[in-house]
Amino acid sequence: MAEANKEVKLSLGQVFNLYQTQKGQLENIAQQRNMISNYLLDVNNAEQSIKELEENTTNEVLFSIGSGIYINAELKEIKKLRVNLGIDIFEDMSFEKAKDFLEKKKAELTKVMERVRQQEQELLKSVSGLEQVLNAAQHKIAEAQKARAQPGKNTGFQQGKGNTKKALPVIS
Known part of the structure; x- marks a missing residue:
C-alpha cells in the first residue's frame, strides 16, 4: 500500500519546544559517546597491560595506587587473570581467554x-532544520x-479618506 504524505x-x-528537546537529546548523546570512548580506552589499556604481563620476564611491575602514585611490586607466577564479568561477578581466565x-x-x-x-547525526x-525554521520565523x-x-512604507495600513483599516502581516 502506498502511504499518503501526511502534513x-x-x-x-x-517548534521551539521540539528544538529545545532535541538539543537536550544531543547533549545526552554526547555524554554517552564520551562514556563509550572511556570504556574503549579502558579496554585498550587492559589489552596493553596483559601484553606487558605476558612479556614480563622479571615479574617486577610498577603498580598504580592512584593520583600518579606508584609502587614497585614483584608478582608471583601469573597463570590466570581475574576478570569482572559485571555486577561484581568474577571469573579466573587464562591470558588468551581474557584477551578474547x-x-x-x-x-x-x-x-x-x-x-x-x-543517532547523533540524525x-x-x-x-539544523528546526534552526532554519526558527531563524526564518524570527526574520519574518x-x-x-x-x-x-x-x-508611509508598507506599514500594513490602508489609508483612505477618513477610513483607516489595519491589515495584519501574514507570517507563513
Whole structure:
C-alpha cells in the first residue's frame, strides 16, 4: 500500500519546544559517546597491560595506587587473570581467554558507538532544520515589526479618506 504524505502543522512555540528537546537529546548523546570512548580506552589499556604481563620476564611491575602514585611490586607466577564479568561477578581466565573477552567487549562497544553516532547525526540534521525554521520565523517577525515602525512604507495600513483599516502581516 502506498502511504499518503501526511502534513503536520506546528506552532512556533511547538517548534521551539521540539528544538529545545532535541538539543537536550544531543547533549545526552554526547555524554554517552564520551562514556563509550572511556570504556574503549579502558579496554585498550587492559589489552596493553596483559601484553606487558605476558612479556614480563622479571615479574617486577610498577603498580598504580592512584593520583600518579606508584609502587614497585614483584608478582608471583601469573597463570590466570581475574576478570569482572559485571555486577561484581568474577571469573579466573587464562591470558588468551581474557584477551578474547576484551576483543568481544571492544567489538560490542564499537557497535554501540556506531549506533550512537548515527543517532547523533540524525538529531543534528533535525536540529539544523528546526534552526532554519526558527531563524526564518524570527526574520519574518523582525521584518513585520520594522514595517510597522516605518510610517508611509508598507506599514500594513490602508489609508483612505477618513477610513483607516489595519491589515495584519501574514507570517507563513
